[in-house]
Amino acid sequence: xxxxxxxxxxxxxxxxxxxxxxxxxxxxxxxxxxxxxxxxxxxxxxxxxxxxxxxxxxxxxxxxxxxxxxxxxxxxxxxxxxxxxxxxxxxxxxxxxxxxxxxxxxxxxxxxxxxxxxxxxxxxxxxxxxxxxxxxxxxxxxxxxxxxxxxxxxxxxxxxxxxxxxxxxxxxxxxxxxxxxxxxxxxxxxxxxxxxxxxxxxxxxxxxxxxxxxxxxxxxxxxxxxxxxxxxxxxxxxxxxxxxxxxxxxxxxxxxxxxxxxxxxxxxxxxxxxxxxxxxxxxxxxxxxxxxxxxxxxxxxxxxxxxxxxxxxxxxxxxxxxxxxxxxxxxxxxxxxxxxxxxxxxxxxxxxxxxxxxxxxxxxxxxxxxxxxxxxxxxxxxxxxxxxxxxxxxxxxxxxxxxxxxxxxxxxxxxxxxxxxxxxxxxxxxxxxxxxxxxxxxxxxxxxxxxxxxxxxxxxxxxxxxxxxxxxxxxxxxxxxxxxxxxxxxxxxxxxxxxxxxxxxxxxxxxxxxxxxxxxxxxxxxxxxxxxxxxxxxxxxxxxxxxxxxxxxxxxxxxxxxxxxxxxxxxxxxxxxxxxxxxxxxxxxxxxxxxxxxxxxxxxxxxxxxxxxxxxxxxxxxxxxxxxxxxxxxxxxxxxxxxxxxxxxxxxxxxxxxxxxxxxxxxxxxxxxxxxxxxxxxxxxxxxxxxxxxxxxxxxxxxxxxxxxxxxxxxxxxxxxxxxxxxxxxxxxxxxxxxxxxxxxxxxxxxxxxxxxxxxxxxxxxxxxxxxxxxx
Ligand code: ADP
Numbered sequence: 025x026x027x028x029x030x031x032x033x034x035x036x037x038x039x040x041x042x043x044x045x046x047x048x049x050x051x052x053x054x055x056x057x058x059x060x061x062x063x064x065x066x067x068x069x070x071x072x073x074x075x076x077x078x079x080x081x082x083x084x085x086x087x088x089x090x091x092x093x094x095x096x097x098x099x100x101x102x103x104x105x106x107x108x109x110x111x112x113x114x115x116x117x118x119x120x121x122x123x124x125x126x127x128x129x130x131x132x133x134x135x136x137x138x139x140x141x142x143x144x145x146x147x148x149x150x151x152x153x154x155x156x157x158x159x160x161x162x163x164x165x166x167x168x169x170x171x172x173x174x175x176x177x178x179x180x181x182x183x184x185x186x187x188x189x190x191x192x193x194x195x196x197x198x199x200x201x202x203x204x205x206x207x208x209x210x211x212x213x214x215x216x217x218x219x220x221x222x223x224x225x226x227x228x229x230x231x232x233x234x235x236x237x238x239x240x241x242x243x244x245x246x247x248x249x250x251x252x253x254x255x256x257x258x259x260x261x262x263x264x265x266x267x268x269x270x271x272x273x274x275x276x277x278x279x280x281x282x283x284x285x286x287x288x289x290x291x292x293x294x295x296x297x298x299x300x301x302x303x304x305x306x307x308x309x310x311x312x313x314x315x316x317x318x319x320x321x322x323x324x325x326x327x328x329x330x331x332x333x334x335x336x337x338x339x340x341x342x343x344x345x346x347x348x349x350x351x352x353x354x355x356x357x358x359x360x361x362x363x364x365x366x367x368x369x370x371x372x373x374x375x376x377x378x379x380x381x382x383x384x385x386x387x388x389x390x391x392x393x394x395x396x397x398x399x400x401x402x403x404x405x406x407x408x409x410x411x412x413x414x415x416x417x418x419x420x421x422x423x424x425x426x427x428x429x430x431x432x433x434x435x436x437x438x439x440x441x442x443x444x445x446x447x448x449x450x451x452x453x454x455x456x457x458x459x460x461x462x463x464x465x466x467x468x469x470x471x472x473x474x475x476x477x478x479x480x481x482x483x484x485x486x487x488x489x490x491x492x493x494x495x496x497x498x499x500x501x502x503x504x505x506x507x508x509x510x511x512x513x514x515x516x517x518x519x520x521x522x523x524x525x526x527x528x529x530x531x532x533x534x535x536x537x538x539x540x541x542x543x544x545x546x547x548x549x550x551x552x553x554x555x556x557x558x559x560x561x562x563x564x565x566x567x568x569x570x571x572x573x574x575x576x577x578x579x580x581x582x583x584x585x586x587x588x589x590x591x592x593x594x595x596x597x598x599x600x601x602x603x604x605x606x607x608x609x610x611x612x613x614x615x616x617x618x619x620x621x622x623x624x625x626x627x628x629x630x631x632x633x634x635x636x637x638x639x640x641x642x643x644x645x646x647x648x649x650x651x652x653x654x655x656x657x658x659x660x661x662x663x664x665x666x667x668x669x670x671x672x673x674x675x676x677x678x679x680x681x682x683x684x685x686x687x688x689x690x691x692x693x694x695x696x697x698x699x700x701x702x703x704x705x706x707x708x709x710x711x712x713x714x715x716x717x718x719x720x721x722x723x724x725x726x727x728x729x730x731x732x733x734x735x736x737x738x739x740x741x742x743x744x745x746x747x748x749x750x751x752x753x754x755x756x757x758x759x760x761x762x763x764x765x766x767x768x769x770x771x772x773x774x775x776x777x778x779x780x781x782x783x784x785x786x787x788x789x790x791x792x793x794x795x796x797x798x799x800x
Contacts, residue, residue, distance in 0.1 A: 093139025441472035510547035558583030705729025
């Protein structure tokens, strides 16, 4: 082990005694000095020795001989060196020579052979030179003191301090590290050698002025022990410090308490969260200690009291069971008792009677909070009002049931027209030359097809409205044209039922800002219903009146009427008064829903009235009108276009469904055009190139190449730029139309296409080169 000479200096103050001894021996008589010297040597529990001015022993040294076992002969001259531990010998020799030449005080620490114990012992050596009267050196006097026990104790202390988990540092009064244990060096992230002797504030300048800084200064200034916890950001750590003032500075024990602090903080946060949770849902969370009967349950009691009218007093001792639905009471009581006796958590749903006399669905969850040993310390409970959820579940079930019913009815309604259409076809085949029968069959089939188209259109419209995707194409509309359109659409049914239709319109034109097609749809739906729900031969009135800023149109009939309780619900989706009865009349219960939605989209309202079954029905529609001076009426293009005679066109029909393609081809031929068929997209491009049609009707979903891609490729050709491209598809959503536009189509028609629409389209193509075409 290497020795620290500085440390040895502070161990005791023997050197001053030695110095004093030397001074006195110089001043007094030799004899007195000799006496004192021998007395001192005898008294000191140390080795006292003398050498000549060259460091050589020139006379016997009794205490040296006793300690080292060296005989006078062995120690004389520089022989004493042999008693020193071989590892320390050279160092001691060098130090001794240096002292001799500089005449300065000698000091060293070393191991010296100890004859009695036959081992080396640690000694500290001090020596001074005694001058003679002529200014030379008379002799050197030295002393060795055995510090082995002290040394061992220090080593033991060092081992203890080195192994403890706390950090220990000692500063002197200039804040220099004079001791740092292993743990402290590790935490400070420095080697001990780099710390010892340097000021803490120099090594950690960012700590100057912080809490720790203030505390150590205070401990030193006021000489008091300070205990402190502080956070040191650069280490991201919390320390608990015990700061002790010492005679030569300050000693600090520190423990890293970051983990403890973090868990305290987690605990505090979770506590705060729990409090906030309790506060946020204070009405329904509670805690209860069965031992002390204490807990946080006032809020829940108050909530319960407001809900049920039960005072906190009557809620006690299972008193709360009183307001539980009689059918649920025993079950809840049993579950509660079981939870309390088995200390298991409880989850139970029940109904309670409220102050207002209605029942609400509540869900109670109660969870035991256990001690470490497993015993239940308290219970935490929560009550959740499930009424709304249960109501919504019931509503969902009902909606689901209605949806199933609706689907069944839809299948029925779509299938219904198919039988007469099939029979009609058979009739036409059998009729031969009987033109009257054929015409009759054809009329009937047209009506059935119209009914199917109407159903699917209504469904699509409703889907669009409910997704907010139905857009009105508003323009200035004269109300008379709305009426005309609606009547035209319903006339076949009215005539088939031999109803008397009375229409009354004021002479002055009434102008609206609206979508003609959609407004006509409103009144054709109402007239259609009147025709459906009025026995044959009955009467129907459509009366239009102008009332200030509104037009009030009334559709009245002498039909089966509507029961009073149904009047408010009749506009709801899928609502029908009597399914069993209505089935025969056809319908899905969406016509009136559409009516109301469309009227409201036009800023109006609609109401239904009836004096009851068989007393007829009345539907009143209010719509805002344009009140400013009437501007000239733009006639609707569709009304104007009727009766065009089309010139012949070269038309390519692209359709993978063979029958549909053939029928279309036949129809177009009959209309005076020159059609040709292609059965998929690839064939379409080839045929178009060879045939150079004026118009292509292109299906979208097709094998090999779909309609969009086929259209794109045709548009890329020099000959394909001017062709009128018409998408003919079952997909009618806005997004589908958008894709058609992007692919280069001029029109997007939805199957089945009304032949009248085809006619108009083709007629316009011939008559209005380059102008946009308006379709009905
Ligand atoms: P649908 O007629 O397809 O069943 P609607 O939504 O048009 O559906 O009508 C909903 C229900 O309102 C009908 O099923 C019918 O019961 C009743 N209703 C509608 N219009 C009349 C009317 N003019 N006379 C009697 N009942 C009617």
